[in-house]
Amino acid sequence: MAAEKKLAGYICTGCGIGERLDAKQLQAVATREGKLPSVKQHPMLCGAEGVKLIQDDIDAGNATHIMIAACSRRSKVEAFSFPTVAMSRANLREGVIWARPEGDEHQETTQEMADDYIRMAAAEIKFMTVPESSGEQELNKTLLVVGGGMTGMTAAVEAAKAGYPVHLVCDEPVLGGVWKDLYKRVPFRAAAFDVPGGNDVDLPQPEDPGLDDLIEQVMANGRITVHLNAKITKTSGAPGRFSADLSMESGRTLTENFGAIVQATDYKPYDANQLPEFAYGTTPDVLTNFEFERLAKQANGAVIKRPSDGRAVKSVAFIQCAGQRSSNAGHLPYCSGFCCTESIKQAMYFKAQNPGCDATILFDDLRTPGAAGEDFYRSGQQAMVTFTKGQASAVVAAGGDLRVKFKDLILNEDTEMVCDLVVLATGQVPNTGPDPYAQLAVDEAPTEEEKAAARAALAVAPPSILNLDYRQGTDLPHLKHGFVDSHFICFPYETRRTGIYAAGPVRRPMDLKQAMDDAVGATMKAIQSLENAARGSAAHPRVGDLSYPRFRKEGCTQCKRCTVECPFGAINEDEQRYPQFNESRCRRCGTCMGACPVRVISFDNYSVDTVGQQLKAVDVPDEFSEKPRILCLACENDAYPALDMAAQSGEHITPFARVIPVRCLGSVSLSWVTDALNSGYDGIVLMGCRRDDDYQCHFVRGSAMAAERLSKVGDTLTQLNLETERVAVHEVAITDLKRAPAILNEMAETITRIGMSPFKF
């Protein structure tokens, strides 16, 4: 590491680069302005011969820091993989020749673009070092699975199958959790495809829940240690070296070390006492779906009888969405997604067990996600369950009968039906710990009203499950309604606490099959994470990255911005109240780096300098040249690939833009913006991911943090007497192939309209 820096540049003239650009000129820029002592060209650098050219220099000790000017850093990653040296890449293919039209009239500005990218990559490489892990890692293959339900048991069995030992912690005296009362389960299969005789042959039927079988597998597995009636009183550490205190039934506390954690604490049944309109609590013949399942289990295939008088049920009504999908106080605003199929299954019990019984399902939308899906709906219809599109408003108990008042939504009339039993399709409430940011929400609420709401939420916060000894709270952060936050589309199991994975209804409502599938996914991710932690490399999305935040303690003012803004709660505090970075809890987003006002946080291969020097290396022509400069800081996860792909599909961008990829918009240091303005850039475009509740940000909160920081840039511009339009922040998705280039072109037009920046030297 400490050895002398040997800089070397390699310019590829393949893929049309040599034809479209003046390679001699590029070589001259790299040598004279980039100050690279050695610059070589090759007609196909990514080919075996080209790669060998580079590798030979490295092996001979002639290159420790290399600049490759060829295609985008996203292309040819396998070919250009030189893990022992620091590397920067000038994007001449996607970034220049593909993004620009051919023709003499464009040649000058296109060449200038390429020259600048060489200057930038040459400047960047000087400030990079080969990332190296701290060397403090160890491999701990043991997993902690929290929750003894079907989800947790599946996670344990899967981990054990993969060869990883598991401790399964269950806070009840028996395994099974919320699923243990199942008489049958919603089928795990759909109808076979293309069955002779039509679509309605061989439809899926309610199945044995498979609980006993799973418990047996868990108990018989030598790799799984089960702790019943146990709780976690403290969890500390980081991936690869978690330590958890398990308080056992005996009163003893067991401290164990783990590589990673899976939280599969499932859900709590909704409290139907909040549904007096359906006579819940006034008669035992109105039950929730959870309670009814127990009744069915007791009946065990025999005639199902009414709880009140033991009479065989002759007609039953199911009220869908009871206390759900509603904005009423005490109701769940979301759809629990399992209760429609659950009701179909339960209605089929009556059809099978109570001869001649009428079973009616009152639904508004019948939603059947999951394996059996629509086929199960048809199965219920074939069994003669009556499906009535209607909205129930009240249940009245009168003379032994129940009257269900509802509005028939097809016939558009208020009507009622008489039955013996009513089953309320109630929902799932996630069984999670308190939101670690609930207090912050109170502190930061902008209005008194919101503050009161945040305070109310804090007051009813559930007890902790993980008891994390993290500065940022005891449990996994929530998204909405108490569900654990995770990147819903791309990384559903990754929570905001690295190495701790959420499986099943803790992250969104779901049925048993989905929860068990979830358990498999989360467990595989947990294994990956502990293996990564052992190598000192990052978990998603920068998998394999060995760099981690380094921090110059002397400069730190203890402002705590990094600690607060880190979306993953990776930073603790040491005894002297300095931030304490946790390499393996870190996702390498750089949000802390962007947050730090005194710029003391950096990575080996990414820092305030690696970007700052690039933007300063750009040649800024004078005010009268009609050649403005637009700096674009683009998120490497979405915006940068979008620009690459746009170029590939023939979209053109203004020749005045200079694009620098950033790890996350959250890593953007305000100093880059001020530096750019001071160096005479005419416009700055920042492209990050969508940041609201349906966020796309790969680092969850990075983009949102950046937007907040950048909201103050307007003041800076006004102070400098510059137009506020010169800085624009955009949400860009990876699919924005037309929009991303258009945003840059718009900025060029804006500059034409408002004029060049007066800050050119």
Added chain:
Amino acid sequence: MGELNTAMIERYRNSFLKEVEANVEEGEWVKMCMQCGVCSGSCPLGKFWEHPPQEIFMMIRAGKREAVLQSESVWMCTSCYNCIVRCPRELPITHIMHGLAHYAKRLGLVPKTNPTAKFAQMFWDNLMVKGRINELKLGLALYFMNGFGDGIKVALKNQKLGMAMMKTGRMNPKEAFGGHAVKDLAGFHKVLKKAQELEDARIAQNGPPAGA
């Protein structure tokens, strides 16, 4: 017929759906409707129906026996098959509509003034005489369906069309006197008798015991 109706009510009490399953052609499909409304939206006449097909199926499930069997709606179907082609659940809707109409007729519940039902009867009676349709007689019967004065008026209005048809040999005025029959009229009647027997046997199987 009134008797049969009472018997049916007794037999099925509150499950009209089961009654439909047992007695209406393709009635076993009704339970599979998922209430999407595509049929009603596809029916070219749907907006003129008091209860378009989707609603009819809901009414059957809601036990609205009289309203369905006495409705004019089931007689509105023109057999265009638009709905069948589009129904995502592949219900043979057209056939069910005709099945319901037929069942209503069996039970004597057809609304007295329903023109489609009237026309269907006229068509049938006309057909039975010679084993083929006598268009002239059917046309005239239709004109005079609503009384003599009305009939003259309609006939005069269509005079030109009638003349043209005669000229081109599409209508023979001689047909007004007897008209010609199919080659084997006795055989034709035999076929229909057999069909009726089969139908009766089917009904006997599903419906109430004979004599109810």
